[in-house]
Amino acid sequence: NAGVTQTPKFQVLKTGQSMTLQCAQDMNHEYMSWYRQDPGMGLRLIHYSVGAGITDQGEVPNGYNVSRSTTEDFPLRLLSAAPSQTSVYFCASSRERTGGGYTFGSGTRLTVV
Amino acid sequence: EDKVVQSPLSLVVHEGDTVTLNCSYEVTNFRSLLWYKQEKKAPTFLFMLTSSGIEKKSGRLSSILDKKELFSILNITATQTGDSAVYLCAGSGNAGGTSYGKLTFGQGTILTVHP
Numbered sequence: 001n002a003g004v005t006q007t008p009k010f011q012v013l014k015t016g017q018s019m020t021l022q023c024a025q026d027m028n029h030e031y032m033s034w035y036r037q038d039p040g041m042g043l044r045l046i047h048y049s050v051g052a053g054i055t056d057q058g059e060v061p062n063g064y065n066v067s068r069s070t071t072e073d074f075p076l077r078l079l080s081a082a083p084s085q086t087s088v089y090f091c092a093s094s095r096e097r098t099g100g101g102y103t104f105g106s107g108t109r110l111t112v113v
Numbered sequence: 114e115d116k117v118v119q120s121p122l123s124l125v126v127h128e129g130d131t132v133t134l135n136c137s138y139e140v141t142n143f144r145s146l147l148w149y150k151q152e153k154k155a156p157t158f159l160f161m162l163t164s165s166g167i168e169k170k171s172g173r174l175s176s177i178l179d180k181k182e183l184f185s186i187l188n189i190t191a192t193q194t195g196d197s198a199v200y201l202c203a204g205s206g207n208a209g210g211t212s213y214g215k216l217t218f219g220q221g222t223i224l225t226v227h228p
Contacts, residue, residue: 042219044218096161105155106155107155
């Protein structure tokens, strides 16, 4: 099925560990983003990409890295996990320059202990 | 800094009621206002509004944008228990020189519809 696929769905990390959250889309969308969702704070933009090879920082980029080597994949790397990074992470993609009609992945629930 | 504020933060109604959810925004180089519905998992797209005063409708849901007063409302008529969800509003603006529609989300409104 076409859409945005995120893996893993759940992850528990120890403080200081690193990991990569995977995101892949098969809709040939140019625009991809990573958001984190915390209670009472809506979704906050971490990093985004407007095409292969082009990425930029969002509202809360510290502690995260991204790369976009292909149109399909947009992995998010946690360099040294901290408890403050406990959150639900969503990857999203869109064909629209306006950001409209975003398709979201099903999310990764990350707990850092 | 872009800002989107939703009200109320939570709402409890009974089936058949009509609800109005509010969204005000301050977004640099504003392009569009989007509404999403989130039940348990990922947000699903409802509406995108770019023009002031033009109502978008889908079944019992409708939304309108006021670009002069910088707000939008989402109306749900004849509510059903399946409408229970978090409703998210987001403003899309031009993030500096990248010409990319960066989305700034509000906190969300938690709607609970009782039978």
